[in-house]
Amino acid sequence: xxxxxxxxxxxxxxxxxxxxxxxxxxxxxxxxxxxxxxxxxxxxxxxxxxxxxxxxxxxxxxxxxxxxxxxxxxxxxxxxxxxxxxxxxxxxxxxxxxxxxxxxxxxxxxxxxxxxxxxxxxxxxxxxxxxxxxxxxxxxxxxxxxxxxxxxxxxxxxxxxxxxxxxxxxxxxxxxxxxxxxxxxxxxxxxxxxxxxxxxxxxxxxxxxxxxxxxxxxxxxxxxxxxxxxxxxxxxxxxxxxxxxxxxxxxxxxxxxxxxxxxxxxxxxxxxxxxxxxxxxxxxxxxxxxxxxxxxxxxxxxxxxxxxxxxxxxxxxxxxxxxxxxxxxxxxxxxxxxxxxxxxxxxxxxxxxxxxxxxxxxxxxxxxxxxxxxxxxxxxxxxxxxxxxxxxxxxxxxxxxxxxxxxxxxxxxxxxxxxxxxxxxxxxxxxxxxxxx
Numbered sequence: 016x017x018x019x020x021x022x023x024x025x026x027x028x029x030x031x032x033x034x035x036x037x038x039x040x041x042x043x044x045x046x047x048x049x050x051x052x053x054x055x056x057x058x059x060x061x062x063x064x065x066x067x068x069x070x071x072x073x074x075x076x077x078x079x080x081x082x083x084x085x086x087x088x089x090x091x092x093x094x095x096x097x098x099x100x101x102x103x104x105x106x107x108x109x110x111x112x113x114x115x116x117x118x119x120x121x122x123x124x125x126x127x128x129x130x131x132x133x134x135x136x137x138x139x140x141x142x143x144x145x146x147x148x149x150x151x152x153x154x155x156x157x158x159x160x161x162x163x164x165x166x167x168x169x170x171x172x173x174x175x176x177x178x179x180x181x182x183x184x185x186x187x188x189x190x191x192x193x194x195x196x197x198x199x200x201x202x203x204x205x206x207x208x209x210x211x212x213x214x215x216x217x218x219x220x221x222x223x224x225x226x227x228x229x230x231x232x233x234x235x236x237x238x239x240x241x242x243x244x245x246x247x248x249x250x251x252x253x254x255x256x257x258x259x260x261x262x263x264x265x266x267x268x269x270x271x272x273x274x275x276x277x278x279x280x281x282x283x284x285x286x287x288x289x290x291x292x293x294x295x296x297x298x299x300x301x302x303x304x305x306x307x308x309x310x311x312x313x314x315x316x317x318x319x320x321x322x323x324x325x326x327x328x329x330x331x332x333x334x335x336x337x338x339x340x341x342x343x344x345x346x347x348x349x350x351x352x353x354x355x356x357x358x359x360x361x362x363x364x365x366x367x368x369x370x371x372x373x374x375x376x377x378x379x380x381x382x383x384x385x386x387x388x389x390x391x392x393x394x395x396x397x398x399x400x401x402x403x404x405x406x407x408x409x410x411x412x413x414x415x416x417x418x419x420x421x422x423x424x425x426x427x428x429x430x431x432x433x434x435x436x437x438x439x440x441x442x443x444x445x446x447x448x449x450x451x452x
Contacts, residue, residue, distance in 0.1 A: 016044045016045060016046070016224060016226050016227060017043065017044075017045045017046075017226055017227055017228050017229070017230060018045065018046045018047075018048065018217050018220050018221040018224075018226045018228075018229045018230070019038075019039065019045055019046070019047050019048065019217075019230045019232060020047075020048040020049075020050075020195060020213055020214060020216070020217035020229070020230065020231050020232060021035060021047065021048070021049055021050065021232045021291065022050045022213065022231075022232065022233045022234070023050045023051055023052060023053035023054070023055070023056070024053050024233070024234045024291070025050075025232050025233070025234070025291040026049055026050065026051075026052055026053070026137050026141065027052055027053030027054070028052075028053075028088065028091075029088050029089075029091035029092035030091070031291070032092060032140070032141055032144060033092070033144070034291070035141070035291070036148075037294065038232065038291065038294050039190075041145070041150050041151075041152070041189070041190045042189065042190075043189065043190075044189040044190075045189070045190060045191070046155070046191045046192075046193060046220055046224075046226075047141075047190070047191065047192050047193070048193055048194070048195045048213055048216050048217045048220065049134065049137050049138050049141060049192065049193075049194065049195060049213070050133075050134065050137065050195050050196065050213040051133025051134050051136070051137050051196070052085075052088070052133065052136070052137050054084075055081070055133035055136070055137075056130065056133050056196075056210070058077060058080070058081045059081075059113075059129050059130050059132060059133055060130065061077050062074050062077045062078055062081070062113065062129060063121075063125075063126040063129050063130065065077060066116055066117065066121040066125070066126075066129075067121055067126070071117045074117060075114070075117070078110060078113055078114055081110075082106065082110045085106045085110075085136065086103075086106065088140075089102030089103065089106065089140065092140065092144055093143070093144065093147060094147070095147055097147070098143060098144070098146075098147035101143045101146075102140060102143060105136065105139055105140065105143070106136070109132050109135065109136050112128075112132070113129055113132060116128075116129065124204055124205075127204070127205050127206050127207060128205050130197075130207055131158075131194075131196075131197040131205050131207065133196075134157070134194035134195060134196050134197050134213075135194060135197070137194075138154060138192050138193065138194050139154065141192060142154050142192050145190075150190070151188060151189075151190065152188070152190045152191070152192055153185045153188040153190065153191050153192070154191075154192050154193070155178070155181055155182075155185075155191050155192065155193040156193070156194070157193050157194040157195070157197050157198065157216065158194075158197060158198070158199055158205065159177060159181065160173075160174055160177035160178040160181060161174060161197065161198035161199065161208075161216060161219070162174065162177075162198055162199050162200075162201075163198055163199075163200055163201065163206060163208070164201050165200075165201040167200075169198075169208075169215075169219050169278070171219065171222065171223060171278070174219055174220070174223045175223040175224070178220065178223050178224060179223070179224065182224070193216075193220070194216070195208075195212060195213025195214070195215075195216040195217065196208055196212040196213045196216060198216075211272040211273075212272060213272075214231055214271055214272035214275040215272045215274050215275045215278075217229050217231060217275070218272075218274075218275040218276070218277075218278045218279045218284075218286070219278050221278070221279055221282075221284045221286075222278035222279055222281060222282045222284060225282060225284065226284050227284075227285075228284065228285050228286075228287060229279055229284055229285070229286045229287070230286075230287045230289055231270075231271065231275075231286065231287070231288050231289070232289050232290070232291045233270055233288065233289075233290065233291070234290060234291060234292055235270050235288075235290055236251050236289075236290040236293050236296040236298060237251035237252060237253075237270075237288045237289070237290070237296070237297070237298040237299035238251065238252050238255060238260065238263060238270055238271070238288055238299040238313065239251055239252065239313065240252055240312065240313040240314065240448075240452055241313065241314045241315075241444055241447075241448045241452070242314075242315070242316065242444055245441055245444050245445070246444050246445050246448045248448075249448070250452075251296070251297075251298065251299060252299050252312060252313060253297065253299065253300065254299070254300050254301075254302070254304075255299060255300070255301045255312060256301070256302070256303065256304065256429075257276055257279070257280035257301060257302070257303060258280075258427075258428070258429045259312055259313075259396050259397070259398075259429050260276050260286070260301040261273075261276040261277065261280070262394060262396045262427065262429050262430045263312075263313055263315050263394070263396050264276055265317075266315045266316070266317045266392055266394035266396075266430070266432065270288060271288065276301065279301070280303075283302075283303055285300060285301065285302040286300075286301040286302070287299070287300050287301070288301070309397075309398050310397055310398060311395060311396075311397035311406065311409075311451045311452075312396050312397045312398075313395075313396050313397075314393065314394070314395050314396070314444060314447050314448060314451070315393075315394050315396065316391050316392065316393050316394070316440050316443075316444060317352070317366065317391065317392045317394070318391050318437055318440070319366050320352065320364050320365070320366055320390040320391055320392050320434065320437075321364065321365050321366070321368050321371065321386060321387065321388050321390060322362060322363070322364050322386070322387040322390050322420055322421065322434060323362070323363055323364070323365065323374075323375070323378070323384065323385070323386055323387075324360060324361070324362045324384070324385040324386075324387075325340060325360065325361045325362075325378050325381055325382055325383070325384055326359060326360045326382050326383045326384075326385075327359060327360070327381045327382025327383070328359055328382070336381075337356070337361070339381070340361060340378070340381060343374055343377045343378060344365070344374065346377075347369075347370035347373060347374055349365050349367050349369070349370060349374065350365065350366075350367065351363050351364065351365060352364045352365065352366060352392060353392060353421055353423045353432055353434060354423070355421050355422070355423065362420075362421050364390065364392065364421070364434060368388075371386070387420065389436060389437045389438070390420060390434055390435065390436060390437060391434070391435055391436070391437045391439075391440045391443075392432055392433070392434055393414075393432070393433050393434075393435060393440065393443050393444065393447070394430050394431070394432045394433075395410050395430065395431045395432075395447065395451070396429055396430050397429065397430075398428065398429065399424075399427075399428055399429065399430070399431065406431065407424055407431060409450060409451060410431050410433075410447065410450075410451070412450065413446045413447045413449070413450035413451065414433065414435075414443050414446055414447065416446075417435060417439045417442060417443050417446070418435065418436065418439065419433050419434070419435055420433075420434040420435055420436070421433065421434035422434075
C-alpha cells in the first residue's frame with residue numbers, strides 16, 4: 016500500500032484537483048493525504064486573528080471573500096446538478112461554522128477548529144468529485160486516528176491501532192482519502208501538526224501501516240542541491256539517505272517538513288519527492304541507502320535565527336554549567352539549533368523567540384549576554400564521516416569573504432553549518448554553489 020500526499024498548490028484549483036487523476040491510479044490500494052486548497056490556511060489564520068482582536072466586521076469580510084473563492088471552485092469542479100449541490104451544502108456547512116465563532120469567546124481552542132476547516136473541505140470536495148465520476152473512495156477522518164500527546168509528539172501506537180481498525184472496517188475499498196495537518200491533542204481537542212504538517216501526516220501514516228512507499232507531491236521536481244529561487248543552475252538530487260534529507264529539511268529545504276523524515280526512517284519506508292506539474296520527472300528518492308559516499312549533496316539556508324552569547328568566567332573548569340544553561344531553554348520549551356563553546360563562553364542559536372526576553376533575563380544570572388537577530392544558518396549536507404577529509408576547507412574557502420558568526424562541524428556526519436547575517440545569505444549560497452558544484 017502506498018501513501019500519496021498532495022500539497023496546497025496541487026489542489027489549488029478545480030483544474031488541479033481534476034489533474035490529480037492523471038497521477039493517481041484509483042484502482043491501486045492507497046491512502047491519499049490532502050492539504051487545504053492553496054491560500055486557505057493563510058486566510059483562516061487572518062480570520063482567526065480578526066476574531067482574536069474582536070474585529071468582527073473584518074472577520075466577516077474575510078469569511079465572505081474566502082467563501083466566494085470556494086463558490087467559484089465548486090462551480091468549475093462539478094458538472095452534475097447533484098455534485099454541485101453537494102459542494103454548495105459542504106461550503107455552507109463549514110463557512111456557517113466559521114462564522115458562528117463571531118458570537119463566542121474566542122480562545123486558541125476555537126482558533127484551531129477554524130484552522131482545521133481547510134483540510135476538511137478539500138478532502139470532502141475531492142471525495143465528492145470522485146463520486147460524481149463513479150470512482151469509489153472512502154474518507155478516513157484524520158481526527159479519528161491522528162493524535163498527539165501532551166508534548167505535541169505523535170502517538171504512533173494509537174495512530175497505528177486506530178487507522179488499521181478503520182482500514183479493516185473498509186476492506187472492500189482500495190482508495191482512501193484523509194486530511195493532512197490536523198489531529199487531536201491529549202485532551203481530545205482539535206489541534207494541528209503546525210505549518211507544513213501534511214508531510215508529517217503522510218509520514219506518520221506510512222510508518223503506521225508500514226507502507227511500500229510514501230510519495231510527497233509538490234510543485235518542485237525533488238530536492239535540489241541549492242535553493243532554486245536564489246541560485247541559478249541548481250539540479251534535483253536523485254537519491255538521499257534519511258539522515259541527509261533530515262538535515263536538509265531541518266535547515267531550510269522548503270520541500271519537506273522537518274519532522275517528516277523520522278517516522279519513515281524508523282520503519283524504513285522509502286519517501287519519494289515528486290512534482291505534480293511534471294509527473295514524469297524522477298524526483299528524489301529518500302531511503303536507507305542514500306547515494307555514493309564522500310559527496311557534497313546540497314546547500315540549504317534557515318532564516319529567522321537569533322544568536323545568543325553567554326560569557327562567564329564561572330564556566331572555567333566548572334561542571335554542571337552547561338546543564339544549568341540548557342535548563343533555562345527547557346523551561347521555556349525553546350529548542351536550540353546550533354551551539355559552540357569555549358572556556359568562558361557559549362554561543363547558541365534559536366528560531367523561536369516567543370520567550371526571548373524571559374530567557375535573556377534568566378541567562379544574565381550566569382554572566383553577560385549578547386543577542387544578535389536577523390541571522391541565517393547555512394547548512395552544507397553530504398557524507399562527512401570520520402574517514403573523509405578536505406570538505407571543511409572547501410566550504411570555508413567558498414565563504415572566506417563573508418563574516419561568519421558561528422561554525423558547527425562534527426556533531427553530525429552529514430552537515431557543516433555556519434551562522435551569518437541574513438544580509439549575506441544570498442552571496443553565501445551562490446558562492447558555495449559555484450565552489451562545491
